[in-house]
Amino acid sequence: MPDRPIVEDPMSADLAWNEDDAPFSSRFGDIYFSAEDGLAETRHIFLEGNGLPAAWAGKTDFTIAETGFGTGLNFCAAVQLWLETRPRDGLLHYVSIEGFPLNADECFRALKHWPELEPIAKALRGRYPEPVPGMHRIHFPDWGVVLTLAIGEAGAVLSGLHGRIDAWFLDGFAPSKNPEMWREEVLSEVARLAVPGGSLATFTAAGAVRRSLAALGFEIHKVPGFGRKRDMVVARKAPDSLGRQATLSARAVTIRERSRLDRVAIVGGGIAGASLVRALRRRGMDPVLYDGAGPCSGASGNAYALVTPRMDAGDSAVARFFAAAYRYAIAQYGEGDGWDPCGVLVMLEDEEALVRAGKAQGFAWQPAASGSLLDRAQASLQAGIDLECPGLFYRSAGLLQTTHLIHDWIGPTTVIETDIDRVSRTERGYSLLDSNGDIAGEADVVILAAGDGNRRFADTRWIPLTPVRGQVSEVPATDAGHALKCALSWSGYLSPVRDGRHMLGATNDRNNKIGDDWGWVVLEEDHRHNHENMPDYLTHLVDEPNASWSGRARLRSATPDRVPLFGAVPDVAGLANAFRNPAGRGYITFPDGDLLILGGLGSRGFVTAPLAAELLVARLLGEVWPVEESLGITGDPVRFASRAHRHARIEEFLG
Numbered sequence: 001m002p003d004r005p006i007v008e009d010p011m012s013a014d015l016a017w018n019e020d021d022a023p024f025s026s027r028f029g030d031i032y033f034s035a036e037d038g039l040a041e042t043r044h045i046f047l048e049g050n051g052l053p054a055a056w057a058g059k060t061d062f063t064i065a066e067t068g069f070g071t072g073l074n075f076c077a078a079v080q081l082w083l084e085t086r087p088r089d090g091l092l093h094y095v096s097i098e099g100f101p102l103n104a105d106e107c108f109r110a111l112k113h114w115p116e117l118e119p120i121a122k123a124l125r126g127r128y129p130e131p132v133p134g135m136h137r138i139h140f141p142d143w144g145v146v147l148t149l150a151i152g153e154a155g156a157v158l159s160g161l162h163g164r165i166d167a168w169f170l171d172g173f174a175p176s177k178n179p180e181m182w183r184e185e186v187l188s189e190v191a192r193l194a195v196p197g198g199s200l201a202t203f204t205a206a207g208a209v210r211r212s213l214a215a216l217g218f219e220i221h222k223v224p225g226f227g228r229k230r231d232m233v234v235a236r237k238a239p240d241s242l243g244r245q246a247t248l249s250a251r252a253v254t255i256r257e258r259s260r261l262d263r264v265a266i267v268g269g270g271i272a273g274a275s276l277v278r279a280l281r282r283r284g285m286d287p288v289l290y291d292g293a294g295p296c297s298g299a300s301g302n303a304y305a306l307v308t309p310r311m312d313a314g315d316s317a318v319a320r321f322f323a324a325a326y327r328y329a330i331a332q333y334g335e336g337d338g339w340d341p342c343g344v345l346v347m348l349e350d351e352e353a354l355v356r357a358g359k360a361q362g363f364a365w366q367p368a369a370s371g372s373l374l375d376r377a378q379a380s381l382q383a384g385i386d387l388e389c390p391g392l393f394y395r396s397a398g399l400l401q402t403t404h405l406i407h408d409w410i411g412p413t414t415v416i417e418t419d420i421d422r423v424s425r426t427e428r429g430y431s432l433l434d435s436n437g438d439i440a441g442e443a444d445v446v447i448l449a450a451g452d453g454n455r456r457f458a459d460t461r462w463i464p465l466t467p468v469r470g471q472v473s474e475v476p477a478t479d480a481g482h483a484l485k486c487a488l489s490w491s492g493y494l495s496p497v498r499d500g501r502h503m504l505g506a507t508n509d510r511n512n513k514i515g516d517d518w519g520w521v522v523l524e525e526d527h528r529h530n531h532e533n534m535p536d537y538l539t540h541l542v543d544e545p546n547a548s549w550s551g552r553a554r555l556r557s558a559t560p561d562r563v564p565l566f567g568a569v570p571d572v573a574g575l576a577n578a579f580r581n582p583a584g585r586g587y588i589t590f591p592d593g594d595l596l597i598l599g600g601l602g603s604r605g606f607v608t609a610p611l612a613a614e615l616l617v618a619r620l621l622g623e624v625w626p627v628e629e630s631l632g633i634t635g636d637p638v639r640f641a642s643r644a645h646r647h648a649r650i651e652e653f654l655g
């Protein structure tokens, strides 16, 4: 999604408040909602205009999309109606696009006019994201509501949106004051995303808008507007208009009813498996988790994980995925108990690192943009100890108590402590087989989330995954070490003292020097490596490695491009199809196979797994994706085959 200067300006909404304390946009010279009664207006135009609540009656999933989130009034009104009339086990997806975001307090101030909305407005304020460009997914699990707030210019956001919209709320200031919002490119995306038979409502009855919508396959009706407005428009996407939206996005969507997908198996009980369980359980589903040694026995089971953004100096889909994943992860962790946002100071040890940090700060979507660039003295003050270089301080980053979180997310899910060695296709789905070839379970969909264990399956053998040994040292605190206030990160990292010790990490070994035990045996040599890798000016914080040091070692699983794997694992025929795909996007749509993977997380699993899991589950269920399409396909395993194909090495690649 290209950024536009409008969304990078924090004052971009140019908000003013009139004498009734109602918001007004000086930029557009227009009001956010009717001066008479905004809530009544919303109900008339958007809720009744889209035939709600009748339109969602009896549906398990219903998706509303809105152009112009503004204060969140339409969202709150829709949620209020949903809570009164919610179908059994129903999930409401509400997608809203906003180019000039208000902040949480401004939304709340505007919504104060309606005390009846207060519980919803408060919940929104509590979870409202930092209004930075990109998509933000916010869950209200108790209500069966998922809000996807997409911050960016409407046309750009919509072209990257992936999903099926049942009802549109077109609410982007009057066409005469804001023609940008009503231009052909925007409305054609509205039509592309609308399901056949889906509805649309808008306050405007402008002729140009009506004509564009009609040309795009909507049946238009002029109906009485709200208050003094004579007309407004409601419309329905012609049920036979599928041909118009036969884009890849539309084809890529499988419609699966959650209630009919009751056998989902997840192999692996680390952060990948736990994130998948959580995403499924939030939708009322009940997967089964398989892990031979039980949850947290692999690389995710270190006592603490450092959760810190990846700093990319450029603007790529991968960089944006990592940024979105970081934002999503810390929002999820912040809702639980084991999250310790102590802050992380990334040490900028040379000129090159400093330049990269400066570049990263130039992108409003980068977590670095809200990080503080500190000179040496400021960095020392922040850290509580003397440092010898400047740093980039991420206030929102921190330490996670991993096992606490993983057990919490797995909750009451059935865990079967059997190592799965093979998955074989059956008529209805898959059998999961143990090392003796005995059937340990059956499922319609299997998601491999077993870290390094993902390599053992016949179907994944073509995916280039490498085991990487990582040992973290747990180092007793000294008096000097207690002064450290935040975590420090260089090519290694040091945590502040927790439970009387520092976490000092971590090794990264791709070569097995020690034989069978190499995955988990703790080595003194690796403690020494972690110590020697510390910058000299930090070594006084800990003693030399000695017998009081303990640690934990496990194998992580890495991909050659350091981007995780999230997507379908095709069989060879599916693979051949994918890289021959003339659309060239090179990703597998799920109807081609229900064997999925979430892996190759390297050392950043606690950053990427929650969003990747949410995306996989959204794709599986044909829901709106939580990220733009270009970001959502970055993890597709098929990329390796496509690359080999491009370099005429596909035969060799598939071996």
Ligand code: SAM
Binding pocket: 013, 031, 032, 033, 066, 067, 068, 069, 070, 071, 072, 073, 074, 075, 097, 098, 099, 100, 101, 152, 153, 154, 155, 171, 172, 173, 178, 180, 181
């Ligand atoms: N639905 C909102 C509510 O419930 O408060 C009111 C929406 S207000 C009338 C229109 C919104 O559209 C504003 O928040 C404005 O910033 C946004 N907007 C205008 N032009 C836009 C564009 N080109 N892209 C994205 N958002 C835009």
